[in-house]
Amino acid sequence: MTQAQLAQGTSPLLAVRDVSVVFGGIVALNGVSFDMHKGQILGLIGPNGAGKTTLFNCLSRLYQPSSGNILMEGASILTRPPHRIAEIGIGRTFQNVALFPNLSVMDNVRVGTHARTSSDIISDSLRLAWIRRSESEVNKKVHEILAYLDLEDVAHTVVSGLPFGTQKRVELARALAADPKILLLDEPAGGLNHEEVYALGDLIRRIRDDRHMTVLLVEHHMGLVMSIADHVVALNFGKKLAEGTPAQVQADPEVIKAYLGSKDQ
Ligand SMILES: Nc1ncnc2c1ncn2[C@@H]1O[C@H](COP(=O)(O)OP(=O)(O)O)[C@@H](O)[C@H]1O
Numbered sequence: 453m454t455q456a457q458l459a460q461g462t463s464p465l466l467a468v469r470d471v472s473v474v475f476g477g478i479v480a481l482n483g484v485s486f487d488m489h490k491g492q493i494l495g496l497i498g499p500n501g502a503g504k505t506t507l508f509n510c511l512s513r514l515y516q517p518s519s520g521n522i523l524m525e526g527a528s529i530l531t532r533p534p535h536r537i538a539e540i541g542i543g544r545t546f547q548n549v550a551l552f553p554n555l556s557v558m559d560n561v562r563v564g565t566h567a568r569t570s571s572d573i574i575s576d577s578l579r580l581a582w583i584r585r586s587e588s589e590v591n592k593k594v595h596e597i598l599a600y601l602d603l604e605d606v607a608h609t610v611v612s613g614l615p616f617g618t619q620k621r622v623e624l625a626r627a628l629a630a631d632p633k634i635l636l637l638d639e640p641a642g643g644l645n646h647e648e649v650y651a652l653g654d655l656i657r658r659i660r661d662d663r664h665m666t667v668l669l670v671e672h673h674m675g676l677v678m679s680i681a682d683h684v685v686a687l688n689f690g691k692k693l694a695e696g697t698p699a700q701v702q703a704d705p706e707v708i709k710a711y712l713g714s715k716d717q
């Protein structure tokens with residue numbers, strides 16, 4: 453039995469409850485509910501326009517649901533501003549890489565750690581002992597993550613000069629630097645070639661196993677989701693179409709119809 457299956461009996465790490473989002477007249481999400489359990493890799497799939505990014509943006513607090521609730525460890529996250537989401541353990545990457553292009557890999561990852569360390573201008577300027585101590589902890593953390601993601605060789609390279617696949621790994625490193633409990637990935641396979649997608653799948657699984665992470669994988673790339681997710685939620689036109697194991701969802705007639713009916717597959 454996998455860790456995720458064992459956790460099924462316990463309360464969910466993250467609960468999406470009847471979430472709807474309306475933009476003007478467009479219903480982007482229509483009463484979507486599902487649970488995420490600790491240690492799970494949950495794949496969220498659906499054709500273009502299904503509402504995946506909208507849901508992702510609700511989880512990272514960029515969008516406010518029109519109705520419904522989202523609970524992290526039983527507490528609603530909806531009163532929290534987006535910049536205070538990392539402290540309750542929600543980490544994210546962006547669909548299009550959103551790094552500081554003119555900073556080095558190391559400095560980009562260092563930025564990630566600040567989501568979890570508290571310091572302010574006054575204590576920084578006083579250079580209190582505990583700040584120095586936390587600085588050395590930050591350096592240790594940054595080096596550990598760079599080594600873990602095989603980024604040590606490019607630690608001092610400016611991000612804009614790196615291949616896209618490497619930049620995506622840096623973004624993952626930055627998200628991990630905040631020590632999230634749950635990692636939200638929006639279409640991480642976008643723009644990667646076949647081999648890179650395969651390597652990314654391996655890496656996501658390794659992160660889950662080694663770092664006891666829970667992962668929400670929003671992905672258009674069916675192959676990646678089906679090969680690494682424990683549980684899949686399929687959306688179409690803002691509604692949950694199906695939910696279950698990858699095999700169950702892949703065989704669901706409604707899901708097949710939705711994907712065949714869309715230009716992208
Ligand atoms: N900020 C927005 N303003 C207006 N409509 C939006 C906005 N974001 C998404 N939508 C609409 O909501 C629907 C779902 O979009 P989205 O969540 O981006 O789908 P997906 O990520 O699955 O491709 C689409 O019809 C889209 O046009």
Ligand SMILES: [Mg+2]
Pocket residue numbers: 504505506
């Ligand atoms: Mg999207």
